[in-house]
Amino acid sequence: MNRSSRSWRTPARHLLAAIAALASFVVVIPVGALLLTLWAVSAAARGLARLTTPRTTGWKELVEYAPEVGWKPRPGLDCHAEDLAGDPFHVVTDEEGYRGAHGLSHSEVVVFGDSFAFGYAADDEDLFLRHAGGARVTALAAPGYSMVQPVLWMERLGARLSGKLVVWMVYLGNDLYDSLRPSTDGYRSPAVRLGEDGTGPAIVTAHVREGKIGFPRDRGVDAYVEICSGGLLSSRVFAAAEYLIERGWDACRAAGADLVIVSIPELSAAPRAILERKLALDDGAERFDEGLLDRTLAAICERAGVGFVPLFEHMGPEHYLQVDWHWNRAGHRRVGRVLGDLHALWLDGRLSTGPGGAADLPSEPPPSSDARTSAAAREP
Amino acid sequence: MIRLPDPPTRALVRGTWLILSLGAALIASVIFLAAGAPAWSLWGAGVLAILLVAGRARPRLRRSAYGAWRRVCGGLGRRAGVILERTAFAIVAVVGWAGGDMMRRPEPVDSGWRPRSTLQAGAYTSSGPAPEPDSSTGWLRSLLAWGRRSGHGWVWALVPVLALQRLIRPSARRALDGRNYTLY
Numbered sequence: 001m002n003r004s005s006r007s008w009r010t011p012a013r014h015l016l017a018a019i020a021a022l023a024s025f026v027v028v029i030p031v032g033a034l035l036l037t038l039w040a041v042s043a044a045a046r047g048l049a050r051l052t053t054p055r056t057t058g059w060k061e062l063v064e065y066a067p068e069v070g071w072k073p074r075p076g077l078d079c080h081a082e083d084l085a086g087d088p089f090h091v092v093t094d095e096e097g098y099r100g101a102h103g104l105s106h107s108e109v110v111v112f113g114d115s116f117a118f119g120y121a122a123d124d125e126d127l128f129l130r131h132a133g134g135a136r137v138t139a140l141a142a143p144g145y146s147m148v149q150p151v152l153w154m155e156r157l158g159a160r161l162s163g164k165l166v167v168w169m170v171y172l173g174n175d176l177y178d179s180l181r182p183s184t185d186g187y188r189s190p191a192v193r194l195g196e197d198g199t200g201p202a203i204v205t206a207h208v209r210e211g212k213i214g215f216p217r218d219r220g221v222d223a224y225v226e227i228c229s230g231g232l233l234s235s236r237v238f239a240a241a242e243y244l245i246e247r248g249w250d251a252c253r254a255a256g257a258d259l260v261i262v263s264i265p266e267l268s269a270a271p272r273a274i275l276e277r278k279l280a281l282d283d284g285a286e287r288f289d290e291g292l293l294d295r296t297l298a299a300i301c302e303r304a305g306v307g308f309v310p311l312f313e314h315m316g317p318e319h320y321l322q323v324d325w326h327w328n329r330a331g332h333r334r335v336g337r338v339l340g341d342l343h344a345l346w347l348d349g350r351l352s353t354g355p356g357g358a359a360d361l362p363s364e365p366p367p368s369s370d371a372r373t374s375a376a377a378r379e380p
Numbered sequence: 381m382i383r384l385p386d387p388p389t390r391a392l393v394r395g396t397w398l399i400l401s402l403g404a405a406l407i408a409s410v411i412f413l414a415a416g417a418p419a420w421s422l423w424g425a426g427v428l429a430i431l432l433v434a435g436r437a438r439p440r441l442r443r444s445a446y447g448a449w450r451r452v453c454g455g456l457g458r459r460a461g462v463i464l465e466r467t468a469f470a471i472v473a474v475v476g477w478a479g480g481d482m483m484r485r486p487e488p489v490d491s492g493w494r495p496r497s498t499l500q501a502g503a504y505t506s507s508g509p510a511p512e513p514d515s516s517t518g519w520l521r522s523l524l525a526w527g528r529r530s531g532h533g534w535v536w537a538l539v540p541v542l543a544l545q546r547l548i549r550p551s552a553r554r555a556l557d558g559r560n561y562t563l564y
Contacts, residue, residue, distance in 0.1 A: 013475050013534045014533055014534050016474055016475050016534075017471060017474075017475045017534035017535075017536070017537035018537060019474075020470065020471040020474040020475065020537060021471060021537035021538075021540070024467045024470065024471060024537075024540075024541065025540075027463060027467050028464070028467060028540055028541060028544065031460045031463055031464060031544065032540070032544050034456060034460060035382060035456075035457070035460055035544055035547045035548065036547070038382040038452075038453050038456060038457070038547075039381060039382045039547050041396075041399055041400070041403065041449070042381070042382050042383070042384050042396075042453065043381075044395075044399045045384065045392060045395040045396040045398075045399045046384070046392065046395070047395070048391075048394075048395030048398060048399065049389060049391040049392040049394070049395040050391075052391050052394065052395065053389070053391045085387055085389060086389040087389050087390050087391070088391075322387070323387040
């Protein structure tokens with residue numbers, strides 16, 4: 001290409017581009033008007049959402065390091081945190097970092113557990129603690145806790161639990177598996193060492209320090225499926241659970257407290273959908289049996305002489321949030337009612353926590369037989 | 381940008397319902413004004429009040445409206461995207477066809493062959509001219525700078541089309557994986 005042809009081509013291109021651009025305005029202007037209208041509505045909605053959403057506090061400001069247990073909620077919180085769907089919820093903790101209006105000393109019922117027991121995603125005024133009939137309830141719980149931290153807290157609190165009803169909530173979605181892991185999402189957490197070499201099971205806390213640890217991330221739904229399918233992992237987590245329940249019961253008994261285990265089923269739509277997809281692809285899906293978790297825990301509790309309440313018999317998918325997988329307002333009300341019933345039975349001395357006794361609660365409307373399946377179907 | 385995220389937060393659902401209600405009230409007012417109704421603004425306010433009460437009483441209605449608005453934005457956005465893409469191609473085609481080299485036969489005396497030396501494997505990306513992504517200054521400044529630097533100033537003609545196309549970009553979806561930890 002010679003120099004003269006190039007010299008006229010560049011301005012010609014620019015001229016043509018300008019003409020083409022002007023001509024394109026016939027199309028661009030109406031499309032632009034439409035898109036700008038849609039954008040204005042969306043932007044206004046986003047702006048309103050920002051204006052009406054309270055400032056939320058990150059988890060690092062909500063929890064603090066605690067020796068042995070790893071972390072605990074900060075005392076004196078009165079702020080908003082963000083749930084997994086991005087919705088804010090109001091968190092209030094007392095001077096010891098517990099949720100509940102009465103404080104540990106004045107409470108009749110003390111609830112231990114993970115984020116469900118902590119009331120994750122629930123405003124303070126909607127918490128199950130507030131709906132437990134007339135029972136005075138305090139929750140000693142934190143997000144990310146496994147079954148190990150509650151035992152450590154029971155042992156640590158000792159005599160302060162005297163004369164109280166201890167309700168230990170175990171989330172079947174991950175508490176069983178987490179008890180074997182020395183790390184929770186990178187944070188050092190106490191764990192059970194089963195001691196299969198003959199040393200016997202023990203809780204390991206020597207590695208628990210501030211800061212993160214390089215440890216493989218959890219296997220989430222894969223581990224859940226494996227545990228529900230029997231096999232090695234299943235037997236390991238149940239061995240750990242039995243050890244922990246016995247140890248927790250020893251601590252409660254020594255303190256003069258009664259203990260009831262309450263299992264929390266995995267019924268929320270979001271994890272159910274992930275689980276359904278996994279099972280649809282997995283060859284071992286025919287071995288999958290979620291009822292195994294409650295049956296095995298019930299057997300463990302029976303052997304230990306501890307009361308057991310499977311919340312699956314009292315709750316359905318409608319009690320769970322759609323995106324975040326914790327309880328919704330109706331779920332907290334239902335759990336509060338179960339707690340209230342437990343408290344009433346306990347006051348009457350009819351709570352069978354002795355050998356062979358599952359807690360004999362008034363019957364609730366039974367969930368649909370395929371509640372676990374229908375949870376996934378409810379995903380938006 | 382025009383399409384709202386899924387799943388939404390409760391505040392976003394509420395905000396969308398309020399804005400859509402305001403829009404409906406405005407349209408109602410305009411209709412009553414055009415029909416010569418004396419209290420047209422009251423009619424608009426009535427529509428707004430009914431919608432706000434309905435949304436308050438039936439949160440599911442708000443969520444359905446949010447989903448419907450998302451679908452409307454998605455459908456219209458897709459169609460608008462196709463039109464804008466074709467418009468952009470048309471501008472490029474006009475410039476390339478009439479003022480470029482595409483339709484011109486190579487002159488026999490001047491070969492288009494250019495010798496190239498071998499690049500290090502790590503350095504090899506693309507030997508052709510292309511706008512360099514520059515996140516610090518934004519896509520518009522980067523594109524305009526590239527046009528000026530490379531002598532392709534005609535790309536400025538694409539700016540209105542590209543700017544509108546950016547409105548159609550899908551918003552980031554909140555990722556939920558199979559891990560069910562809730563600590564941090």
